[in-house]
Amino acid sequence: MSKNKYDARIEPYTHPAAGWGALKQVAVNLIRERVPGGNYRTLLKQNQPDGFDCPGCAWPDRAHTSTFEFCENGVKAVAAESTSKRATPEFFAQRTVADLMRESDYTLEAYGRLTDPMVYSAASDTYLPISWDDAFAMIATHLRALDDPNEAAFYTSGRASNEAAFLYQLFVRMFGTNNFPDCSNMCHEPTSRGLPKTVGIGKGTVTLDDFTQCDTLLIFGQNPATNHPRMLGELREVSRRGATIVSINPLRERGLERFASPSHPAEMLTMGSTPISSVFIRPTLGGDFALIKAVAKRVLELDDAALERGTPRVLDVAFIDAHTTGFDAFAADLRAEDWTVLVDESGVSREDIERLSTIYVNGERVIATWGMGLTQHRHAVATIQMLSNLMMMRGNIGRPGAGLCPVRGHSNVQGDRTMGIEEKPAAAFLDRLGRVFAFEPPRAHGYDVVETIQAMLDRKVKVFIGLGGNFAIATPDTPRTWAALESCALTVHVTTKLNRSHLVHGRDALILPTLGRTEIDMQNGVAQGVTVEDSMSMVHLSYGMNKPASPNLLSEIAIVALMAQATLGPGTADWRGYIDDYATIRDAIAQVIDGFEDFNARVAHPGGFHLGVASRERVWKTASGKAAFIAHAVDRDTPIHRARARHGQRLMTLMTTRSHDQYNTTIYGQDDRYRGVFGQRRVVFAHRDDIAMLGFKDGDWVDLTSVWDDGIERRAARFRLVEYDIPRGCLGAYYPETNPLIPLESIAIGAGTPSSKSIPVLLDATSDAPVEQPYFPD
Numbered sequence: 001m002s003k004n005k006y007d008a009r010i011e012p013y014t015h016p017a018a019g020w021g022a023l024k025q026v027a028v029n030l031i032r033e034r035v036p037g038g039n040y041r042t043l044l045k046q047n048q049p050d051g052f053d054c055p056g057c058a059w060p061d062r063a064h065t066s067t068f069e070f071c072e073n074g075v076k077a078v079a080a081e082s083t084s085k086r087a088t089p090e091f092f093a094q095r096t097v098a099d100l101m102r103e104s105d106y107t108l109e110a111y112g113r114l115t116d117p118m119v120y121s122a123a124s125d126t127y128l129p130i131s132w133d134d135a136f137a138m139i140a141t142h143l144r145a146l147d148d149p150n151e152a153a154f155y156t157s158g159r160a161s162n163e164a165a166f167l168y169q170l171f172v173r174m175f176g177t178n179n180f181p182d183c184s185n186m187c188h189e190p191t192s193r194g195l196p197k198t199v200g201i202g203k204g205t206v207t208l209d210d211f212t213q214c215d216t217l218l219i220f221g222q223n224p225a226t227n228h229p230r231m232l233g234e235l236r237e238v239s240r241r242g243a244t245i246v247s248i249n250p251l252r253e254r255g256l257e258r259f260a261s262p263s264h265p266a267e268m269l270t271m272g273s274t275p276i277s278s279v280f281i282r283p284t285l286g287g288d289f290a291l292i293k294a295v296a297k298r299v300l301e302l303d304d305a306a307l308e309r310g311t312p313r314v315l316d317v318a319f320i321d322a323h324t325t326g327f328d329a330f331a332a333d334l335r336a337e338d339w340t341v342l343v344d345e346s347g348v349s350r351e352d353i354e355r356l357s358t359i360y361v362n363g364e365r366v367i368a369t370w371g372m373g374l375t376q377h378r379h380a381v382a383t384i385q386m387l388s389n390l391m392m393m394r395g396n397i398g399r400p401g402a403g404l405c406p407v408r409g410h411s412n413v414q415g416d417r418t419m420g421i422e423e424k425p426a427a428a429f430l431d432r433l434g435r436v437f438a439f440e441p442p443r444a445h446g447y448d449v450v451e452t453i454q455a456m457l458d459r460k461v462k463v464f465i466g467l468g469g470n471f472a473i474a475t476p477d478t479p480r481t482w483a484a485l486e487s488c489a490l491t492v493h494v495t496t497k498l499n500r501s502h503l504v505h506g507r508d509a510l511i512l513p514t515l516g517r518t519e520i521d522m523q524n525g526v527a528q529g530v531t532v533e534d535s536m537s538m539v540h541l542s543y544g545m546n547k548p549a550s551p552n553l554l555s556e557i558a559i560v561a562l563m564a565q566a567t568l569g570p571g572t573a574d575w576r577g578y579i580d581d582y583a584t585i586r587d588a589i590a591q592v593i594d595g596f597e598d599f600n601a602r603v604a605h606p607g608g609f610h611l612g613v614a615s616r617e618r619v620w621k622t623a624s625g626k627a628a629f630i631a632h633a634v635d636r637d638t639p640i641h642r643a644r645a646r647h648g649q650r651l652m653t654l655m656t657t658r659s660h661d662q663y664n665t666t667i668y669g670q671d672d673r674y675r676g677v678f679g680q681r682r683v684v685f686a687h688r689d690d691i692a693m694l695g696f697k698d699g700d701w702v703d704l705t706s707v708w709d710d711g712i713e714r715r716a717a718r719f720r721l722v723e724y725d726i727p728r729g730c731l732g733a734y735y736p737e738t739n740p741l742i743p744l745e746s747i748a749i750g751a752g753t754p755s756s757k758s759i760p761v762l763l764d765a766t767s768d769a770p771v772e773q774p775y776f777p778d
């Protein structure tokens with residue numbers, strides 16, 4: 001009997017990625033959101049020179065001048081924003097917050113766009129309309145009443161434009177804190193913390209042009225068919241040129257096997273497709289560190305052999321000598337490392353390690369890309385530094401067709417960081433900001449996401465303001481995070497749609513509805529554009545073109561500026577002037593942030609401009625002025641090792657990942673087409689032999705409990721077991737349903753990123769007794 005109102009259908013997906021299935025999904029989403037006919041034209045302006053930047057992912061576009069770049073998930077993101085459904089004050093009048101709490105996250109967002117600013121009333125347990133002025137006054141009163149500015153935290157989700165982010169950090173620093181928890185803390189933070197120590201800057205070193213020149217592409221822990229569908233177009237070309245593409249992933253993601261391009265009619269009509277990855281290397285969850293170290297060790301062995309034979313060196317000795325430090329210590333550590341440990345910890349056979357090493361050394365121009373499969377682990381920083389080491393061994397950084405390519409998530413998450421959304425800001429940046437705006441910025445480092453939650457629990461943070469996002473759901477340890485938010489005196493969300501974070505609120509609470517990126521942003525009779533920076537450091541303008549969802553919306557920029565003006569007073573900066581003309585914000589950015597000189601003129605150029613990344617030019621902004629090899633030992637005493645020592649084989653490692661039908665916490669539907677799951681999100685993927693070993697069978701219902709030594713029970717109930725091609729000892733399930741299982745303390749060392757892809761868990765049979773399940777009822 002199904003334990004859920006949805007009946008799941010599980011069937012293998014046998015088609016290429018994208019193709020006709022994707023086109024069908026586009027139509028379904030436009031119809032479901034009742035996107036008005038006129039707005040179909042919206043899609044034709046997506047990522048066009050005079051259009052808006054897709055609010056989907058951070059993958060770049062070919063100079064923003066290509067013909068319509070088709071992407072099913074981009075269309076879903078746009079359709080979600082262009083919906084004709086509305087959550088109005090009348091809607092809120094009919095439902096208490098307690099009523100809304102019983103709705104699923106899918107249903108909450110499906111109510112459509114928010115139309116008016118709303119304030120929580122404890123008397124009626126409802127949200128009531130409030131004027132914008134009163135809302136800003138309420139925020140100002142709360143902020144000014146704090147004993148210390150560090151008692152407020154200011155979250156950002158990576159859709160905010162550069163201009164909004166810049167004003168936000170200016171306001172918050174003038175207010176007096178660096179408490180900037182940011183979605184990137186949960187995402188590519190290990191990249192941003194790890195790379196500066198090796199190559200001097202926490203950004204990727206490649207552009208799209210490098211993809212046209214690489215001969216080898218290593219894709220680590222990334223599912224582009226779902227999360228960066230426009231990347232598939234690039235992969236298709238790379239594959240057609242005959243370059244080798246290797247996918248390093250515990251799952252053999254279907255979307256990395258074959259791709260039928262909707263932009264190429266012949267491929268669609270003939271039902272043809274292009275093969276993508278030719279090689280699949282499948283580490284155990286979190287095994288990448290040991291795997292990459294093993295490949296590095298093998299490269300050294302191959303170099304030793306070449307030296308002995310007198311054949312050309314395998315190492316790029318000239319690069320290592322001229323550009324790096326630390327090689328000898330790094331090499332000594334590799335030589336001392338035990339092969340058995342590397343094989344055991346990576347879960348990859350010696351043969352596969354050698355195969356991958358041979359591919360790597362045969363490549364003359366190698367790009368390594370990575371996503372959440374590398375970053376959301378305890379040792380993520382070490383893993384990314386090891387990858388950088390490996391690439392440096394053969395000089396694969398800072399030359400055409402080669403380099404490091406972290407693939408970011410939110411469409412402007414990289415830009416927000418560039419603008420100073422950073423809880424640990426560099427002193428030089430603060431100096432300049434203080435000089436340009438004539439104030440003394442706070443110097444103490446602020447809280448990241450996990451530290452903010454802890455600080456709320458400790459009553460050290462009392463006001464939470466969120467510029468976008470869904471803090472209550474995207475974060476780990478859900479019950480504790482909710483208790484943390486509920487302990488606040490004030491919670492404020494600048495947002496487009498209703499979500500759970502608005503319902504798990506402080507004593508006072510505000511919902512401030514804002515324009516989305518697809519909408520016309522008219523100020524003083526002039527349509528304003530905003531800028532964003534993609535994953536490859538291209539900065540460009542974005543203009544909305546739809547009529548705003550409601551006449552009562554303000555832009556994010558206006559909301560931030562008016563919040564600042566109400567809190568700090570009008571004389572503190574030209575807040576009004578910034579709202580009137582966004583070009584004046586760009587002038588301010590040009591004064592404060594490196595690489596933005598002459599910003600307005602350069603960004604007017606079709607396609608925008610490349611920000612310049614020093615490591616790409618082999619300029620190393622490290623302490624020594626050189627790129628650094630960094631040795632790291634394999635850690636064999638992690639919480640997972642300890643839990644396995646206690647529970648033996650029954651202990652499983654769980655990854656939480658995205659389905660094809662979601663954008664982070666926004667759930668579009670119940671299907672995960674490429675993985676063959678339909679009508680159900682409460683599934684857990686497991687290896688056939690593990691299912692049998694645990695005494696279950698495919699289709700059984702199980703509960704998951706995490707193993708963590710702090711006496712807190714963390715349980716997520718009612719998941720359907722699905723037999724899946726996944727390594728032994730590993731489980732896969734969807735985010736955010738499984739977030740209650742992630743202990744707040746389970747983070748990447750040196751980055752604070754929740755280790756959402758390696759959670760030690762045990763399974764039990766779901767009992768028939770009704771369970772209290774307050775989270776994410778489907």
Ligand SMILES: Nc1nc2c(c(=O)[nH]1)N[C@H]1C(S)=C(S)[C@@H](COP(=O)(O)OP(=O)(O)OC[C@H]3O[C@@H](n4cnc5c(=O)[nH]c(N)nc54)[C@H](O)[C@@H]3O)O[C@H]1N2
Pocket residue numbers: 056057058073187220221222223224226227228248249250251253283284285286287288370371372373374408409410655656657658659660662663664665757
């Ligand atoms: N449609 C859509 N697009 C999105 C998003 C979305 O939710 N929906 N989210 C956006 C955001 S914010 C982000 S950050 C990106 C995320 O994009 P991705 O980085 O692709 O994120 P995930 O889907 O979480 O996981 C990626 C892959 O990591 C693999 N993996 C898990 N653990 C490991 C491991 O230990 N080692 C290795 N090698 N692989 C592993 C999984 O099997 C999966 O294929 O996408 C962005 N784009």
Ligand SMILES: Nc1nc2c(c(=O)[nH]1)N[C@H]1C(S)=C(S)[C@@H](COP(=O)(O)OP(=O)(O)OC[C@H]3O[C@@H](n4cnc5c(=O)[nH]c(N)nc54)[C@H](O)[C@@H]3O)O[C@H]1N2
Pocket residue numbers: 109156157158159160183184186187188372376409410467468469470471474475494495496497498499514515516517556656657658663664665666735736738739742756
């Ligand atoms: N277990 C687990 N947890 C994870 C992850 C994981 O893989 N596993 N991934 C992590 C990652 S990579 C990320 S980036 C975070 C994401 O964390 P967030 O960025 O906080 O979450 P989103 O779901 O992207 O936020 C969606 C909400 O943003 C609002 N929104 C949408 N568009 C706009 C806009 O234009 N302006 C404003 N102001 N608001 C808007 C809408 O109200 C919507 O409900 O989650 C992290 N959490």
Ligand SMILES: [Mo]
Pocket residue numbers: 183186187188408409410
């Ligand atoms: Mo992300």
